[in-house]
Amino acid sequence: MTDANKQAALDYHAKPIPGKLSVELTKPTATARDLALAYSPGVAEPVREIAREAENAYRYTGKGNLVAVISDGSAILGLGNLGPLASKPVMEGKGVLFKCFAGINSVDIEVDAESPQAFIDTVARIADTWGGINLEDIKAPECFEIEKALIERCRIPVFHDDQHGTAIVTAAGMLNALDIAGKAIGDVKIVCMGAGAAAIACMRLLVSCGASKDNLIMLDRRGVIHNEREGINEYKAEFARDTAMRTLDDAIDGADVFIGLSGPGLLSAEQVKKMAADPVIFACTNPDPEIHPTVAREARPDVIMATGRSDFPNQVNNVLGFPFIFRGALDVRATRINETMKLAAVHALKDLAREPVPQEVLDAYERTDMQFGRDYIIPTPVDVRLLARVSSAVAQAAVDSGVARKPYPAHYPLGTINDVYGE
Numbered sequence: 001m002t003d004a005n006k007q008a009a010l011d012y013h014a015k016p017i018p019g020k021l022s023v024e025l026t027k028p029t030a031t032a033r034d035l036a037l038a039y040s041p042g043v044a045e046p047v048r049e050i051a052r053e054a055e056n057a058y059r060y061t062g063k064g065n066l067v068a069v070i071s072d073g074s075a076i077l078g079l080g081n082l083g084p085l086a087s088k089p090v091m092e093g094k095g096v097l098f099k100c101f102a103g104i105n106s107v108d109i110e111v112d113a114e115s116p117q118a119f120i121d122t123v124a125r126i127a128d129t130w131g132g133i134n135l136e137d138i139k140a141p142e143c144f145e146i147e148k149a150l151i152e153r154c155r156i157p158v159f160h161d162d163q164h165g166t167a168i169v170t171a172a173g174m175l176n177a178l179d180i181a182g183k184a185i186g187d188v189k190i191v192c193m194g195a196g197a198a199a200i201a202c203m204r205l206l207v208s209c210g211a212s213k214d215n216l217i218m219l220d221r222r223g224v225i226h227n228e229r230e231g232i233n234e235y236k237a238e239f240a241r242d243t244a245m246r247t248l249d250d251a252i253d254g255a256d257v258f259i260g261l262s263g264p265g266l267l268s269a270e271q272v273k274k275m276a277a278d279p280v281i282f283a284c285t286n287p288d289p290e291i292h293p294t295v296a297r298e299a300r301p302d303v304i305m306a307t308g309r310s311d312f313p314n315q316v317n318n319v320l321g322f323p324f325i326f327r328g329a330l331d332v333r334a335t336r337i338n339e340t341m342k343l344a345a346v347h348a349l350k351d352l353a354r355e356p357v358p359q360e361v362l363d364a365y366e367r368t369d370m371q372f373g374r375d376y377i378i379p380t381p382v383d384v385r386l387l388a389r390v391s392s393a394v395a396q397a398a399v400d401s402g403v404a405r406k407p408y409p410a411h412y413p414l415g416t417i418n419d420v421y422g423e
């Protein structure tokens, strides 16, 4: 970013009031009668109803449309472990996206936890008053243990966005990119830079979508994850290969796909030149990708290039997933977000990219043309059709797979966020 843009970003967060979120009232509060209903004595009535029957919390409070965005700040974007307080702008940002794209209320909670168990206990103790929990920017490998324990302990959906949101969007974009490149997912040689939360989940989902583990090389800070390496955790071990390759230079030679979920500037133009024809590069590290799109394009005009950012074409970013996935899950009161729901979201996203782009999206991106192809492999976040397509697909999948506690909503498909409460 230029210095001017950096200052603009600071000003955006600081002015006219600090932060990006505020709380709004949904009921009148002007009169003594209003207050007698909202607070004492009236508030005692819903309290009694909820104490009598817990499900009444969905009727008398905001629980059913409320997601907690919870982080320990241990992996803030690609900036590393900068702690809970520094993660707050990102967590507020996730709240903004929940609200503006899916009409979901959210509150960010940044936990200063001395251990994964302390984090788990903290979240488990507050979980029941939320509709869902979005875990964010928690580093691997702790994130895996944390999410698993919370899914077991909570009766509401718990979803680590950096794992599953990222994986869903990456898989959708990848299926489209490979189609454009004329390659079958089962045949392509994939290099994944990074072996953390996002990388492990992305590779697992790509394998579910047909990629072959035998064609997949994963790297971390120490290089290629191979069978002879000692001290790799069980998650990295899932992707360890019996190979003589040791470095990115070795792995990238002839690769069809590079997926970066690691750190900035780790892929060079020279390495891109060594990739196979029509290479697919998803340099998804935020805010600064593994390679700048201009550099990649100069090295290889045939590249299909995506980043995690809003200011380049093909934004492969979990913003395309978590708002709509939670929308669908909340609206059928799903107890969890399972693999069937994730795959439904992949296909909804993938298929939407193949449809004509609405004028409002062109206007928002100041483009005269956007159509399925190298520079448009995935919908943009401002596309209002995501709300209908992804949420509906996820809700239907929850019903079909038996995790929904309510039927498919009568008010679906949603046209805009104004429709989320139905009639």
Ligand SMILES: NC(=O)C1=CN([C@@H]2O[C@H](COP(=O)(O)OP(=O)(O)OC[C@H]3O[C@@H](n4cnc5c(N)ncnc54)[C@H](OP(=O)(O)O)[C@@H]3O)[C@@H](O)[C@H]2O)C=CC1
Residues within 6 Å of the ligand: 074, 075, 076, 077, 078, 079, 137, 138, 139, 140, 141, 161, 162, 163, 166, 193, 194, 195, 196, 197, 198, 199, 219, 220, 221, 222, 260, 261, 262, 263, 266, 284, 285, 286, 287, 307, 308, 316, 317, 318, 319
């Ligand atoms: N576009 C999107 O939607 C998303 C993008 N991301 C991006 O993915 C990245 C990783 O996030 P996340 O998985 O949550 O974080 P984690 O901390 O869980 O994982 C980071 C991984 O990156 C590896 N890594 C970091 N620096 C290097 C390096 N110099 N060389 C090789 N490997 C390196 C780490 O290696 P080691 O294991 O050796 O420490 C680790 O495996 C971030 O940059 C984040 O912005 C994440 C989620 C969504």
Ligand SMILES: CC(=O)C(=O)O
Residues within 6 Å of the ligand: 076, 077, 078, 137, 161, 162, 285, 286, 308, 317, 318, 319
């Ligand atoms: C997008 C996101 O969640 C990340 O970079 O961590």
Ligand SMILES: [Mg+2]
Residues within 6 Å of the ligand: 077, 136, 137, 161, 162
């Ligand atoms: Mg994140």
